[in-house]
Amino acid sequence: MSKKVNRRTFVKLTGAAGLVSATEMPSLGGSNTVPQGSSARSGDALRDFPRGFIWGTATASYQIEGAVKEDGRGPSIWDTFSHTPGKVVNNATGDVANDHYHLYKTDVQLMKALGVKAYRFSIAWPRVFPNGDGPPNPKGLDFYNRLVDELLANDIQPFATLYHWDLPQSLQDRFGGWEGRETAKAFADYAGYVTARLTDRVKHIFTINEFGAFIEVGYRWGIHAPGLKLTGLRLNQTRHHAVLGHGLAVQAIRASAKSGTRVGIAENITIPVPVVETPTHVAAAESAMREMNAQYLTVIMEGKYTDYYLKSAGADAPKFTPEELKTISSPLDFVGINVYTPQFVRADASSPVGYAQVPHPKSFPHAPSFWLFIAPDALYWGPRHVAKLWNAKEIYITENGCSASDEPAADGKVYDTDRVTYLRSYLTQLRRATAENVPVRGYFLWSLMDNFEWADGYTNRFGIHYVDYATQKRTPKLSADFYREVIARNAVV
Numbered sequence: 001m002s003k004k005v006n007r008r009t010f011v012k013l014t015g016a017a018g019l020v021s022a023t024e025m026p027s028l029g030g031s032n033t034v035p036q037g038s039s040a041r042s043g044d045a046l047r048d049f050p051r052g053f054i055w056g057t058a059t060a061s062y063q064i065e066g067a068v069k070e071d072g073r074g075p076s077i078w079d080t081f082s083h084t085p086g087k088v089v090n091n092a093t094g095d096v097a098n099d100h101y102h103l104y105k106t107d108v109q110l111m112k113a114l115g116v117k118a119y120r121f122s123i124a125w126p127r128v129f130p131n132g133d134g135p136p137n138p139k140g141l142d143f144y145n146r147l148v149d150e151l152l153a154n155d156i157q158p159f160a161t162l163y164h165w166d167l168p169q170s171l172q173d174r175f176g177g178w179e180g181r182e183t184a185k186a187f188a189d190y191a192g193y194v195t196a197r198l199t200d201r202v203k204h205i206f207t208i209n210e211f212g213a214f215i216e217v218g219y220r221w222g223i224h225a226p227g228l229k230l231t232g233l234r235l236n237q238t239r240h241h242a243v244l245g246h247g248l249a250v251q252a253i254r255a256s257a258k259s260g261t262r263v264g265i266a267e268n269i270t271i272p273v274p275v276v277e278t279p280t281h282v283a284a285a286e287s288a289m290r291e292m293n294a295q296y297l298t299v300i301m302e303g304k305y306t307d308y309y310l311k312s313a314g315a316d317a318p319k320f321t322p323e324e325l326k327t328i329s330s331p332l333d334f335v336g337i338n339v340y341t342p343q344f345v346r347a348d349a350s351s352p353v354g355y356a357q358v359p360h361p362k363s364f365p366h367a368p369s370f371w372l373f374i375a376p377d378a379l380y381w382g383p384r385h386v387a388k389l390w391n392a393k394e395i396y397i398t399e400n401g402c403s404a405s406d407e408p409a410a411d412g413k414v415y416d417t418d419r420v421t422y423l424r425s426y427l428t429q430l431r432r433a434t435a436e437n438v439p440v441r442g443y444f445l446w447s448l449m450d451n452f453e454w455a456d457g458y459t460n461r462f463g464i465h466y467v468d469y470a471t472q473k474r475t476p477k478l479s480a481d482f483y484r485e486v487i488a489r490n491a492v493v
């Protein structure tokens with residue numbers, strides 16, 4: 001503290017609350033009476049979001065459902081992987097997870113108490129088709145019928161993801177999973193089957209969640225299921241089959257869904273952030289956006305792989321037909337992006353693509369998840385690039401959030417001030433994007449509650465509700481109080 005700011009002025013500056021200890025701090029409680037568009041500081045329009053902005057939360061099937069052997073569900077690659085010793089921290093599995101399969105009504109009430117207008121969940125393919133293809137298992141889809149009805153009864157719009165990584169094991173065994181074109185075809189059939197039955201009530205469908213994670217981490221680095229380390233042509237062909245599966249699914253959904261169904265994607269784009277916001281670095285970041293996402297979102301939006309990608313891959317470039325590129329780029333109604341971490345870039349005239357990546361210095365702050373570098377402006381640049389480069393008219397932030405080392409305080413509450421600070425900073429940048437008319441229509445906070453964080457097991461908590469896995473008790477963290485206020489005021493608080 002500088003000499004000029006003594007204790008008295010410090011108290012004045014921070015307000016009395018600045019010195020209240022965590023355990024004395026009152027819960028912010030629900031303030032659903034606050035009118036929408038009314039920011040925390042009255043008259044501070046800089047914090048308001050557009051009217052009708054959709055606030056939501058997100059989860060995924062294998063991370064929360066448990067009940068892996070119930071009602072005819074078949075095994076997925078994540079059952080196999082998590083049951084292989086040494087693959088997941090503490091050899092944790094999703095066998096029980098949050099027991100959401102049985103507690104979904106409780107979880108819908110958590111959402112209701114937050115005031116969210118939408119919920120993004122995923123459908124477990126092996127519940128619906130235990131072998132990935134072949135005969136369906138109607139009991140599997142029944143669970144999602146119950147969930148959707150419960151959400152609608154509580155005025156929460158369901159947004160469903162069809163693939164969030166729990167690939168039926170049988171497809172891995174028979175076709176090498178996404179290595180085989182057959183998996184892309186089976187995915188489309190499953191997508192058509194599900195959407196024919198749910199889209200009387202579910203109006204927003206995401207095909208696939210995060211190519212950039214399940215292919216790269218699962219088929220290339222071997223850290224996620226199925227634990228492969230592919231390289232060269234095999235890897236590029238696997239990437240190609242994944243985007244092809246997306247395109248075939250879009251066509252199948254269009255053919256079988258009820259009218260009014262909107263289809264999109266949820267991709268964890270690499271987000272180039274210009275090191276300094278000058279026109280030259282910004283142009284470099286835009287070029288980087290196309291190139292760094294060449295194998296996934298770029299080919300989906302443009303219907304072609306970039307020249308630079310194909311040239312760099314050389315003989316290992318994927319084999320494809322013009323017809324497949326057309327399928328992959330089937331028009332979407334919206335683009336969803338998962339936003340966590342930045343990739344800084346700078347202009348570089350000596351590079352054929354005009355940019356250079358700037359690695360994170362060792363001291364760059366990050367969350368307990370080693371990959372989650374904290375740079376709020378990623379939530380500005382991500383949607384801005386998507387809107388500017390591809391003229392997207394409807395964008396959703398399908399995930400944003402952070403891991404933290406949450407521990408309940410003596411009063412049982414988790415005061416996750418780090419997560420609140422993270423969310424506030426990121427949302428301020430999202431607000432900057434909407435103020436510039438970047439067409440972001442909604443935001444899904446990851447995650448509604450702590451859950452199975454893949455290879456990290458239950459060690460990295462991302463929830464705004466604390467889950468005691470021994471009792472399955474859910475407790476709102478401070479971040480849940482924060483988010484409730486954001487939603488009620490439709491503004492950053």
Ligand code: NOJ
Binds near residue numbers: 063338399446453462
């Ligand atoms: C993205 C994934 O979609 C989700 O499953 C995961 O838990 C979060 N990132 C946090 O790592």
